[in-house]
Amino acid sequence: MASTVLIFSASLIALFLFSLTGVNANAGSNVFSMQSYGARGDGLHDDTKALRDAWAAACSSAKPAVLLIPKGKKYLNRHTILSGPCKSNIVLMSNLMASPKRSDWSKETIRHWILISGVTSLTITGGGTIDGNGKIWWQNSCKTNSNLPCTEAPMALTLHACKNLKVEDLKVVNSQQIQISVEDCTDVKMSPVSITAPETSPNTDDIHITRSRDVQVMDCTIKTGDDCMSIQDRTENLHVNNMVCGPRHGISIGSLGDHNSEAHVSNVTVDNGRLYGTTNGARIKTWQGGKGSAKNIVFQNMKSAVEVSDVLFKNIRGTSASEEAIMLHCSSSVPCHGITLEYVKLTVKGGSNDVRSTCQNAEWKKSGSVSPQPCSFKN
Structure with missing residues (x-):
């Protein structure tokens, strides 16, 4: 049975669409456009191969590279892994939409839609949108219909084992499940990020952080169906500032220690948060029988009110x-x-x-x- 330490309870209230404008792509940068690799961008044809090929070219570039997914189109993609190490710094710019067919994910790929792994000095930017097309997944969730079996669903964007990572001016909408997952990463800066999905969408945690350190999350606006932030085991040196969060579950550390496991979270500061319609506000969730620690945690300058x-x-x-x-x-x-x-x-x-x-x-x-x-x- 879970035991919960409630740190702050809020009352009920109250990638990427890109052009090169404003991006650090100087004359010394190589630009790799998805359209040059056969992408149609009509929201109907599968552009997965074009994205993978453009990434491979950018990743092997000896000069700083820009992977450009041109503005004004929708590039339909299935499960995609974009892996490093890369020869130089990469700026990734895109407007991507997940395939609406659940059959496009196999048992082996069902946990991820876009997985970026093992990359150093990556910037994701440009002002566009990642659209998870999650409706079909929510309709088939056991949390929506208790008569259905409980199955996994993809995370929209997973950032794994990355260093010196920047996520700027990004919008994520309607993820199949978790919106952004930061795993085993170091030196991460996210600002600003907008994440939205219907309040009724199940398990759509927004920013999920685990096994990562030196992370800054600033000026983010989050409105979905689960935790605005889910802070998990081995998160260290996390600073969250000026987050607008709500509705649903608020900002959570944990659950920690489930299945008699050991978990450690330290040096977490959540500052200047505004919570709307959240059921729990800011909280630390632990399990009886688990072990470990959650220490040096600060929730401060958080505002909430009853919305009329x-x-x-x-x-x-x-x-x-x-x-x-x-x-x-x-x-x-x-x-x-x-x-x-x-x-x-x-x-x-x-x-x-x-x-x-x-x-x-x-x-x-x-x-x-x-x-x-x-x-x-x-x-």
Whole structure:
């Protein structure tokens, strides 16, 4: 049975699309475009071989290389391994979409969609999207339908045994399962990264970190169906700053020590987090019977509030005991929205019309007459 140490409980609230613009690809860099290797980019034909061939050419380049997946197209890919070591630094730029067919994954490849392994000095950048096309996997999950058998599903992007790794200006959407997994890596910087999937999508953990050290995750926005971050065994020197997280499960260390195992996590700082609609907030999860340690952990400057939305006040008449008859006061971090006042008339006790109201961090609209009006409104 799992035992949980709750560090901070948030209340319920409140790769790659690329051009060369802004990328460090100077005249000394070799550019390898997927289209030069036969990619169609129509979202229908399989471009897996083109990606692998372009990677092989970039990885063997003696000069710094750019693997370019041109802007404005969708490159359909099945399971792909992009491995090193490479002869020089690589900048990877792409807009990739997973095959929608579960049959394109075998028992041997089912855990990974894009796996990048053993590369030093890799930058993933460019402002584009990795689309996991996860709907078919979610529909066949035992967590969606308890009558179905529980099976594994691919992780969208796995970064394995990489050093001096940068992930910048990347969007990941609708992963089949885990969105980004960082495994056995050193010196990793991720900023900014946007990850989205439906709240109901099962097991779509966002940033999963294990057996890695010296990792920085900054300015990331995460909205999916599971943990915003999953921090696992042998994570050391992790700094997370300015993360927007929610809904679902929040930021988790663990589970640690399952199946009587030994696990160690140390020197983790989560700073300036904003949590929306998370069921647990920030937490450390451990298992009875396990051993090891979770030490030097800091959760600080984290904000949460109860989100108030879609509220109707209708046909309200009466007198107020104080001159301040209406107060719409909401959190500055999570403002109220969708508030409607419909036919409201309030006066001060004794019949005086000298009635006041105040409004803070609230977006509202009126239907019919409203008096007093708490602040500027939207029709």
